Amino acid sequence: MKAIALLWYRWNLRTRDCAPLEAASRSGLPVVPFYCFDDRYHCTLFTGWPRTGMHRTRFLLESLSDLRNSLRNIGSDLYCKKGITEEEIGKINHRYPIAAIYYPKYYSQDEIDIERNVARLNIPMIGFDEHSLIAPDDLPFDVEKLPFVFTEFRKKVEKSLKIKTEYSGTNHLTTPSEFIETSIIPDIECFGFPAQSDADPRAAFALHGGETNAWKRLEYYIWNSKKISSYKKTRNGLIGADYSSKFSAYLAMGNISARSFYRQIKAYEQAIESNESTYWLFFELLWRDFFIFNAMKMKGSFFKVSRHYKPKITKNFEKWRLGETNEPFVNANMIELLKTGYMSNRGRQIVASYLVHNLKQPWYAGALWFESQLIDYDVYSNYGNWTYVAGIGNDPRSRVFNIKLQAEKYDPNCSYQRLWLSK
Ligand SMILES: Cc1cc2nc3c(=O)[nH]c(=O)nc-3n(C[C@H](O)[C@H](O)[C@H](O)COP(=O)(O)OP(=O)(O)OC[C@H]3O[C@@H](n4cnc5c(N)ncnc54)[C@H](O)[C@@H]3O)c2cc1C
Known part of the structure; x- marks a missing residue:
């Protein structure tokens, strides 16, 4: 039986500029894209609240459905399971020997623990840092020496800013037929939430998950409406869709990479205008990076x-x-x-x-x-x-x-x- 490469999706639910996908596709092995609804995230907290509430669960399901369509368009599919990640990967490995697992790395405690459990399966693991805008190896200091205060961090990284180029994309994946059209993305009821819940008409913005929606929003906010040009003036707003980018959910779920977002800001600055507002959106992405590197520095503590x-x-x-x-x-x-x-x-x-x-x-x-x-x-x-x-x-x-x-x-x-x- 031919060994496979497992493409383990986490909070990087996209096909564009996706390092693990690119590397898995270049491995020469059949690739199985895999996502696990881990029970440790879809559980009830000691407080009685769901750890992943209804709104994020819906966004996640939309993101996965869009990802599956994109993967189907390149000859593959998304194999989904609900359970415990390391156990589900173990089951796949039992049926099809996994030669390597390609995955994005995270530095928060639960994510480190899950990664450690998967590593116990003794399958080679190839991890990628792709959540941040600046790759950790492009920082002008070791992450252990991350400045304590944001402004110091910002000044240092801006002085010698390096941001990796985006991956060009994969137009074909070879996936064993057993993994095509065989898995189902569960309905929201499986997570204990109602199937139909009408969106509140007062909502700032109807947020729908997925790479396609992320790029649509980007197209609108940056290029069509040019709202980016007044971001610094409007960003403290409270009502409506356009006072800020509404990009956070797409970045958090990895529907788009921070690099792609940044490159679009830069393209706009080149083509249309560069001002305080366009800079400020980049500045906010540095805040996001600062918190990521902070967790990396503190190694889960x-x-x-x-x-x-x-x-x-x-x-x-x-x-x-x-x-x-x-x-x-x-x-x-x-x-x-x-x-x-x-x-x-x-x-x-x-x-x-x-x-x-x-x-x-x-x-x-x-x-x-x-x-x-x-x-x-x-x-x-x-x-x-x-x-x-x-x-x-x-x-x-x-x-x-x-x-x-x-x-x-x-x-x-x-x-x-x-x-x-x-x-
Ligand atoms: C108590 C508290 C909790 C927060 N929790 C989250 C969270 O879980 N997830 C999250 O993405 N943001 C969080 N933020 C940061 C910020 O409020 C949101 O990123 C922002 O409101 C999202 O809207 P936007 O995409 O329109 O942001 P914009 O104003 O358009 O900013 C552009 C992008 O920059 C990043 N960004 C902006 N402000 C911050 C910030 N203060 N810290 C880190 N990144 C930032 C986000 O990725 C955002 O999408 C939190 C802020 C506070 C004060």
């Missing part, structure tokens, strides 16, 4: 607190979670999150500050709720930002927001609060 302490869920916390506090501006944001799986960056900073500094609740309880609810949940950005707002992460300055002043400044006519607080 970054997540110790949030994994090992089980916060007590108090009445005050429940009021915050459900948007029932004494602060209407906080409530409006929390209701938007609950109903849509999205909240603006301004909103996230405000509700996080309120939970930690006003209600005196543990930051990791808030981070856990965000992990459950956010469509764009990204382990590095979520936990990194939460510690930052709590004043215990990088740059441990106090970041206490005055909620009333924030509401006056960013929602002067209360239109955002009316939108989410009206029944």
Whole structure:
């Protein structure tokens, strides 16, 4: 029986600029693209909330369905299983010897643990760093020497910026027929969520997963509407699709690579204009990288607190979670999150500050709720930002927001609060 290359998909659900796919296709072996709905991510937390909530589950299923179509277009398919990743890979290996596993690497504790368990199968593993914009080997310092403060990091990387070119793409994969048209992407009901749930008409943006939708959004935001040209002025907005890029979920699920996003920003700067706003979008991608490298530097210990302490869920916390506090501006944001799986960056900073500094609740309880609810949940950005707002992460300055002043400044006519607080 011929050995296969296993292309293990995680949060890199795309075919364009996908390093493991490129390498597997060049291996000369038949390739089996594989995705596991790992029970450790699709479970109920000790708090009673789903670890992966309804909005992100829907986005994930849409992403996988789009990925499967793209793989079918190049002669392959997506083999999906629900269970424990290392066990499912072990079962495949039992039927078809796996010569090598091609996969993206992550540096958060659960992801490191799963990778370690897969490594125990004694199959050669070829991992790729492709979540960040800058590859770790292109940093101007060893990751262990990552500056503690963002501004120092930014200045250093900008001085000698290196960003790898995108992979050109694969137009054919050879996959054994046994793996073609044999696996089914489960329905959302399999995860305990209703099949039909109408999108809230107040949502900033109807976020639908998949590489195709990611490129459509990019085409619209950068090229058709040219909203990128005013990003720095609009980015603190609260209502509508266009005050910010709405790219986070596509980046978190890997529907598009940060490199591709960056190259499009650069192409726009060359072809149309380069200004403060186009620069600022790149600047935000550096924040994203900073949190990734931070987790890499700390080798999983970054997540110790949030994994090992089980916060007590108090009445005050429940009021915050459900948007029932004494602060209407906080409530409006929390209701938007609950109903849509999205909240603006301004909103996230405000509700996080309120939970930690006003209600005196543990930051990791808030981070856990965000992990459950956010469509764009990204382990590095979520936990990194939460510690930052709590004043215990990088740059441990106090970041206490005055909620009333924030509401006056960013929602002067209360239109955002009316939108989410009206029944
Ligand atoms: C408490 C808290 C939790 C957060 N959790 C997440 C999370 O789980 N996933 C996530 O992607 N972002 C998170 N963010 C960062 C930020 O709020 C979102 O990335 C942003 O609101 C997404 O909307 P956008 O794509 O329109 O962003 P834009 O303003 O258009 O920014 C462009 C891209 O830059 C990156 N970016 C922007 N701001 C940040 C930031 N502060 N930190 C890291 N990357 C950033 C994102 O990838 C984003 O898509 C969090 C922020 C806070 C304060």
